[in-house]
Structure formats: C-alpha cells, structure tokens
Amino acid sequence: MALSLAVFVQIIVAVLLVIGLMVGNAVVMVYVERKACGFIQRRPGPFEVGPRGLLQAVCDSMKLLGKQIFVPGNIDWPLHFLAPVVAFLPVLLLYLPIPFGPYLTSLQVDDGILLILAFAGLGAVSNILAGWSSNNKYGLLGAARAVAQSVAYEIPMIMALLAVIFMTGTMNLTTLVEGQGGWPWQWNIVRQPLACFIYVVCLVAETNRAPFDLPEAESELTAGFHTEYSGMGFALFFLSEYANMLLVSFVCAVFFLGGWRGPFLDGFWWTFAKAYAIMFFIVWIRWTFPRVRFDQLLNLNWKWLLPLSILNLWLTAVVVKLAN
Amino acid sequence: MLRAIIDNLKGLYSLLVGLSITGRFLLSPQRTVHYPRQVVAPESLASFRGPLELVPSADDPAKTRCISCQMCVRACPDNCLKVVKGEGGKAPAVWVYDFSLCCLCAACVEACPASALRFSHKVYLTALTRDELKLDLLADLKARAAKAAGGADARPPAQPPAGLEPQARL
Structure with a gap:
C-alpha cells in the first residue's frame, strides 16, 4: 500500500472522525455510567441539569476545560505533561484498522489486530510516566500496579485472540468479519466461547475498570496514577480511558460477535450496537462487583x-490441524 | 485441583447471581424522592427522630404531663434541657430545649417517669441562627393544642412547602 495523497487524506479524515467519536463517546458514557449507577442503586442519578440530567456530562466537560491546571512542586515536568499526550495519541492510531462497516474502515491493514495489540501497550507507558513524574506516593503505587496488571493481562488476551486467528487464518479485521455470518450462531463466540470469556475478563482488566481498577482505586490510592492531574491533563486521561474501553469493545464485537454482520441489513449500526452492548456490560459489572485484591488479581491471571x-x-491448533 | 475448579465454577455462578440482582434493581422503580418537587408521605415519617416535643396530658391537650422532676435534665449528656418548676403544683413554668446541642440519644425520653417526652417528626425544621433552635416546648404544645382545636392563631409545627402533594408511595 503506497502512501499516496488519497490515503493521506483518508487517514486525516478518519482521525478527525475518531476524535469526534472519542469525545462524543466520553460525554455519552459519563451520562450512561452515572445513570446506570444510579438506577442500580435505586436512585435517579444526575437529574437537575437539563431534561433528566442530559446536560450533566456537557457541563462537567465545560468545567474541566475551564479549570486551572494545578501542578505540584518537585515534579518531573516534561514527563508530567508528556504522560496525558502519550495516553491520548496512540488511541487515535488504534481506531484506524477497526472495520466499523463494510466500507467504513479508516485504513485497510492486513495485520490490523497486530497494530492494535502493539500500540495498545503504550497505554501502560503513559501510566508509568504519569505515576512516576507526579512525585506522589499514590501515583507511584498506582503506576506500579498498572504495569504489573497490564503486562500480566495482555498475555491471555493475545492468546485468546490468537485462537480465533488460528481458526480463521487471518489478522485482517475485515476478513474476520466477512468470515462470520449474520445470525448469532454463525459468530465466532459459538466456536470459541472460552476465548471470548477470557477476552472479556482481560478487557475489563486492561482498561483498568472495576472490579480490576486497582491502578486508580479511589478508596486506596485517591486516584492512582492520575492523582496529581487536574483540568485538561485529567480530561485527556479520562478521554483515553473511555476511548480504550470503546476500542476493546469494538475488537470484541469484530472478533467474537460478527462485527457489522447482523440478522438483517448489514451495516455499521450493528458494530456500534454490539460495541455499546459490551460497554454497557462493563458498566454493569462495575456497579455490581467489589474490587479484588492485588494478589487475587494476579492469581486469577497467572x-x-x-x-x-x-x-x-x-x-484450537489440534482441531484446525485435524480438520485440514 | 478438582476442588479448586469446582470452587471457581461456584464463584462464577455467584457472579451471575450478583449480576442478576443489580440487573433487577436497574429495571425496578427508584426509591428516591425528588425533594423540592415531591415530599415523603407523613406516615413514612413515623420512625423519624426530630426535635423533642412534650406529650399532652390525657384530659387537656394544652397541658403537659411533666412533673418538673429534673430527671431528664440529669440524664441529658449534652445539657440541652432547662426545666423550671412553676409556683404551686408540679407543672413546669419554663421548658426550653436547645436543639443545636441535642444528640437525639433519647436518654431523656427513657428517664422520664411521667412519659412526658417524645420525638417529633419535624423533617422540615430549618433555622438561620442557633438561637432559633432554642425551642420553647410549652409554647409548642399550646400551639399544637390550638391547632387541633381549630384555632386561627395556630402555628403549624413544620409543614412541607405549600402546593406539594405528599407522595403516596413510601
């Protein structure tokens, strides 16, 4: 694939759309998360700002934009300001190979999942940078936990995806979707249920969500690695966290739930519906299960x-070999 | 090994049970009352411990059962009660209760030999200064008696803001 002008323009447009998707996703998910939390705890959630609290997330983001950036003393400040950027930028790249629809793919990459897995590792780097440069013991502890956790959970996650790749023989996400049918029994989740289960568990741990939210455990570490960030620094971490959640949900939808294929009328709406169903499941899990201890977290993994x-x-390898 | 596997499968089942419980709560109606627009029904406030009030005697609703024995004053850990016996007879002349000091421990209610004290259900009591929380319970008792008799000068003890319907549920 030569990097012609057309491809360049396509990537620029895709990145702009992805930024829009990230911001919109964060605003919507903050509202959905707080509402779901409220309903699960049998209270109304945000209610006063706008009709049924719809403008709450918008107001919160405006507040974050206007906030003074407060920097503690004795920080390693180049790293301190680099960390939110390192958290945010790779996410833009990660969305490029995702096939949202039959024609709605930012960039056709033959090794799309390899690209995603390779650059998803930068998230852990940003957590280390943030925790280390903040000169804060909570930040440092959060960073240490984040590294141990994301390194550990990346392995079974890749193994689970690798099982599907063995089966289908492709790393191209578009081909993966085309190999699955529209009906639920034609999806990869039926042929690889264990891989899907492992992937969902790892997905929660990789995005630092409850019950595996140890790097930012509020009750133990105030906010973990982003304790010392305020204003836009915090907002960037927040954005990238929700964007990462959405990304792993998209990967799950593409790998196990048939991507854009649906029982009728294939299209990007199926990808989005499936991804947001997984997002809602993550939120549901968060308000149901208590946080695990760190040794329990690592024991579960290893x-x-x-x-x-x-x-x-x-x-999978044996079955594929025998079938051939 | 086998035991560990069985334990983990049971653990997985318990996770599903937890999800079903929160999922049910997610879909069931909420228990919150939106206060300025809705209020809790009065019968639901029966267990609410508001500031103290005097129990009227059996024959006259404006008269207190208090015999000025000072048992409540001694029992109070916060020294928030002041009872002065009146001239001729046992009835008190002054009964001042400082709600800003009270810890609602009910020691006075339990100590009272005449059962003359109880907690009111005033949820909507507000004050701008501490002095407003020094409550004259004898005047309050008279006001309640006058209101029960239908008197025009009755000062309602604590009502929800006007124009609000108490919610039926709760």
Whole structure:
C-alpha cells in the first residue's frame, strides 16, 4: 500500500472522525455510567441539569476545560505533561484498522489486530510516566500496579485472540468479519466461547475498570496514577480511558460477535450496537462487583486465565490441524 | 485441583447471581424522592427522630404531663434541657430545649417517669441562627393544642412547602 495523497487524506479524515467519536463517546458514557449507577442503586442519578440530567456530562466537560491546571512542586515536568499526550495519541492510531462497516474502515491493514495489540501497550507507558513524574506516593503505587496488571493481562488476551486467528487464518479485521455470518450462531463466540470469556475478563482488566481498577482505586490510592492531574491533563486521561474501553469493545464485537454482520441489513449500526452492548456490560459489572485484591488479581491471571488460554490455543491448533 | 475448579465454577455462578440482582434493581422503580418537587408521605415519617416535643396530658391537650422532676435534665449528656418548676403544683413554668446541642440519644425520653417526652417528626425544621433552635416546648404544645382545636392563631409545627402533594408511595 503506497502512501499516496488519497490515503493521506483518508487517514486525516478518519482521525478527525475518531476524535469526534472519542469525545462524543466520553460525554455519552459519563451520562450512561452515572445513570446506570444510579438506577442500580435505586436512585435517579444526575437529574437537575437539563431534561433528566442530559446536560450533566456537557457541563462537567465545560468545567474541566475551564479549570486551572494545578501542578505540584518537585515534579518531573516534561514527563508530567508528556504522560496525558502519550495516553491520548496512540488511541487515535488504534481506531484506524477497526472495520466499523463494510466500507467504513479508516485504513485497510492486513495485520490490523497486530497494530492494535502493539500500540495498545503504550497505554501502560503513559501510566508509568504519569505515576512516576507526579512525585506522589499514590501515583507511584498506582503506576506500579498498572504495569504489573497490564503486562500480566495482555498475555491471555493475545492468546485468546490468537485462537480465533488460528481458526480463521487471518489478522485482517475485515476478513474476520466477512468470515462470520449474520445470525448469532454463525459468530465466532459459538466456536470459541472460552476465548471470548477470557477476552472479556482481560478487557475489563486492561482498561483498568472495576472490579480490576486497582491502578486508580479511589478508596486506596485517591486516584492512582492520575492523582496529581487536574483540568485538561485529567480530561485527556479520562478521554483515553473511555476511548480504550470503546476500542476493546469494538475488537470484541469484530472478533467474537460478527462485527457489522447482523440478522438483517448489514451495516455499521450493528458494530456500534454490539460495541455499546459490551460497554454497557462493563458498566454493569462495575456497579455490581467489589474490587479484588492485588494478589487475587494476579492469581486469577497467572493461575487460571493463562493456563486456560494456552489450553484453548492448543485445542484450537489440534482441531484446525485435524480438520485440514 | 478438582476442588479448586469446582470452587471457581461456584464463584462464577455467584457472579451471575450478583449480576442478576443489580440487573433487577436497574429495571425496578427508584426509591428516591425528588425533594423540592415531591415530599415523603407523613406516615413514612413515623420512625423519624426530630426535635423533642412534650406529650399532652390525657384530659387537656394544652397541658403537659411533666412533673418538673429534673430527671431528664440529669440524664441529658449534652445539657440541652432547662426545666423550671412553676409556683404551686408540679407543672413546669419554663421548658426550653436547645436543639443545636441535642444528640437525639433519647436518654431523656427513657428517664422520664411521667412519659412526658417524645420525638417529633419535624423533617422540615430549618433555622438561620442557633438561637432559633432554642425551642420553647410549652409554647409548642399550646400551639399544637390550638391547632387541633381549630384555632386561627395556630402555628403549624413544620409543614412541607405549600402546593406539594405528599407522595403516596413510601
């Protein structure tokens, strides 16, 4: 694929659209999350700003924009200001290979999932930078946890995706979707249920969401690695967290739930509906389960998810070999 | 090993149970009352401990059962009560209760040999200064008696803001 002018323009347009999607997603998800939290706890959630509290998230983001950026003393300030950018920028790249619809793909990449997995690792780097440069013990502890957690959970996550890749023989996300049918029993989740389960667990842990939100455990570490960030620095971390959530949901939809294929009328709406169903599931999980301890988190990964994912991968390889 | 697997499967099942409970709560009606627009029904306030009030005697609703024995004053850990016996007889002449000091411990209610004290259900009591919270309970008792008799000078103890319907539920 030569980097011609057309491709360049396509990428610029795609990145702009992705930025719009990220911001819109964060605003919508903040509202959905607070409403779901309220309903689960049998209270109304945000209610006063706008009709049924619809403008609450908009007001919150305006407040964040107008906030003074407060910087503590003795920070490593180049790294301190680099960290939110490092958290935010790779996410733009990660959205490029996602096939939202049959024609709505920012960039056709043959190794799309490889690109996503490679650059998703930068999220952990931004967490380390933020925690280390803040000169704050909570930040440092949060960063240490973030690294141990994301390094650990990346392995079974890749193993789970690898099982599907073994089965279909492609890393191109568009081909992956085309290999699945419209009806739920034609999706990869039916052929790879264990891989899907492992992926969903790892997805929650990789995006630092409850019950695996140890790097930013409010009750223990105030806010973990982004304790010392205010205003736009915090907003960038926040944006990238929600964007990462949406991204892993899209990957899950493409890999296991048939992407844009639906029972009728294929199109990008199916991808979005599936991804947002997973997002809602993540929110639901957050307000249901208590946070695990750190040793429980790592035990779950190294003692259960990793052996299970290796077993699953091995079984898949054997079945694929026999079938051929 | 087998035991660990079974335990983990049971744990997974318990996670599903948790999800079903929160999912049910998500869809069931909320328990919150939007205060300025809705208020809680009075019968739901029966267990609310508001500031103290005097219990009227059986024969006259404007008269107190208090015998000025000072048991409540001694029992009070916060020294928020002041009872002065009146001339001739046991009835008190002054009964001042400083709600800003009261911790609502009910020691006075339990200590009272005449059962002359109880908690009111005044949810909507507000004050701008501490002095407004020094409540004259004898005057309050008279006001309640006058209101019960239909007197025009009755000062309602604490009513929700005008024009609000108490919510039926709750």
